[in-house]
Amino acid sequence: MTNSESTSAASQGVGQRWSSRWLFILAAAGSAVGLGNIWKFPYIAGENGGGVFVAIYLGCVAAVGIPIMISEVLLGRQGRSSPIHTMRSLSQRAGASGRWTALGWLGVVTGFLILSYYGVIAGWTLHYVWLSMSGAFAGADGASVGATFDAFLADPWALVFYQTLFMALTIWIVGRGVTRGIEAAIRWFMPLLFLLLLVLFIYSLNSGGFAQGWAFMFDLKWDAVSSDTVLIAMGQAFFTLSLGMGTMMAYGAYVPEDANLGTTVVSIAALDTFIAIAAGLVIFPIVFANGLEVGQGPGLTFVTLPLAFSQMPFGEVFGGIFFLLISFAAITSAISLTEPALSYLVEEYNAKRQRVALSLGVICWLLGLGTVFSFNIWSDMMIVGDLNFFGFLDYLSQNIMLPLGGMLIAFFAMWLLPKELMYKQLGITNPAVGWAWRILAGVVAPVGVLVVFVSTLWPVLASLLGL
Numbered sequence: 001m002t003n004s005e006s007t008s009a010a011s012q013g014v015g016q017r018w019s020s021r022w023l024f025i026l027a028a029a030g031s032a033v034g035l036g037n038i039w040k041f042p043y044i045a046g047e048n049g050g051g052v053f054v055a056i057y058l059g060c061v062a063a064v065g066i067p068i069m070i071s072e073v074l075l076g077r078q079g080r081s082s083p084i085h086t087m088r089s090l091s092q093r094a095g096a097s098g099r100w101t102a103l104g105w106l107g108v109v110t111g112f113l114i115l116s117y118y119g120v121i122a123g124w125t126l127h128y129v130w131l132s133m134s135g136a137f138a139g140a141d142g143a144s145v146g147a148t149f150d151a152f153l154a155d156p157w158a159l160v161f162y163q164t165l166f167m168a169l170t171i172w173i174v175g176r177g178v179t180r181g182i183e184a185a186i187r188w189f190m191p192l193l194f195l196l197l198l199v200l201f202i203y204s205l206n207s208g209g210f211a212q213g214w215a216f217m218f219d220l221k222w223d224a225v226s227s228d229t230v231l232i233a234m235g236q237a238f239f240t241l242s243l244g245m246g247t248m249m250a251y252g253a254y255v256p257e258d259a260n261l262g263t264t265v266v267s268i269a270a271l272d273t274f275i276a277i278a279a280g281l282v283i284f285p286i287v288f289a290n291g292l293e294v295g296q297g298p299g300l301t302f303v304t305l306p307l308a309f310s311q312m313p314f315g316e317v318f319g320g321i322f323f324l325l326i327s328f329a330a331i332t333s334a335i336s337l338t339e340p341a342l343s344y345l346v347e348e349y350n351a352k353r354q355r356v357a358l359s360l361g362v363i364c365w366l367l368g369l370g371t372v373f374s375f376n377i378w379s380d381m382m383i384v385g386d387l388n389f390f391g392f393l394d395y396l397s398q399n400i401m402l403p404l405g406g407m408l409i410a411f412f413a414m415w416l417l418p419k420e421l422m423y424k425q426l427g428i429t430n431p432a433v434g435w436a437w438r439i440l441a442g443v444v445a446p447v448g449v450l451v452v453f454v455s456t457l458w459p460v461l462a463s464l465l466g467l
């Protein structure tokens, strides 16, 4: 067999491994760190009172996120195949119903839905790299930056153009396989991401608004809390840690046998949280230093920040760096969204990765057109209640499908998978540790999600039933 044949065979499917435990940590962190950290986290923290939100969010990551991520990765490493095949073989092994395979399918569908809109929003960041660097914001004021964003969203062609660019890049990378595609991208993008973030952080330390930004992120203003705050924080914890849809299971299938899952997962969650907080500490000081509003919602990144950059020396450079940073973060997340479906199709049909990647990409791209149109020609077309196409996909995937998936994954790993297998995967030998772990991951985490899940759905159900 020639050299190129053997690499392509190795990158085809079953039997692939991360080159080291560190590469898995970086790849999983690459999946976790994305639009959720840099675009979403700062704006929802901004809308929900800052410090208290951050505290609740940290609680959700520790009590729910980490146990569920460990469950997901351990199932993946035990099954050593795509989430659908893993759930099939493990449910047989556990003597549980074959219906658990549906959990793998749920993940595949959720990944499609998320990637379809993720690609559109990630496309905006590519457009903003260009706008910032070309000096489009030089000398702009609040009205003109807002108008630029509105005009961009109103133009379906422009949105489709950048969506296509982003999706093409994603498909090209995943098509190359785990080692030559995903790892190669991770090796470049993750260090660059840290570097860019550091540059911006130093800038924001000196911006004159740092103390105010810090206080906003960490001062506990309890009056800003409502029951909604907890729901939002939990949804954010799921989304940002890439939980509940088999991404971590698919990535877990490639984890070397000797890696300690507990410490590995804690490092991933810590990196993800660190980057979300750092993004807040970059964004809020710049916003305060320029006397702007923190509670701008989704426009925080695309309106408030370009305005701040337009007012600073070398704003083109810093603005360009900032949007490049989000683009890198988004692409390493987008690749991970395809992995559950991709690995399944490659295994099941022994198909070529490139070809499968292309087909998946085209379907996601088509579905993404619905999101594109939600910002212009379909903006007033409501699917349910006051949710248009994008709003509906976002709500359905983040508030319903991810928590449902996460809850079931933790339940399966803790109560159905034979205990010896679970203990072996986690290297647990002490029964007391085993019990503590089962209470945390088998009871606290799924019940926590269940409570939040039911209270999110309750108003929706009540209104549907006319209660």
Ligand code: TRP
Pocket: 031, 032, 033, 034, 035, 036, 037, 114, 238, 239, 240, 241, 242, 243, 244, 245, 247, 333, 334, 336, 337, 402
């Ligand atoms: N975690 C990513 C973010 O914060 C998004 C993401 C990637 C994701 N893979 C996922 C979300 C799997 C849920 C499930 O932007």
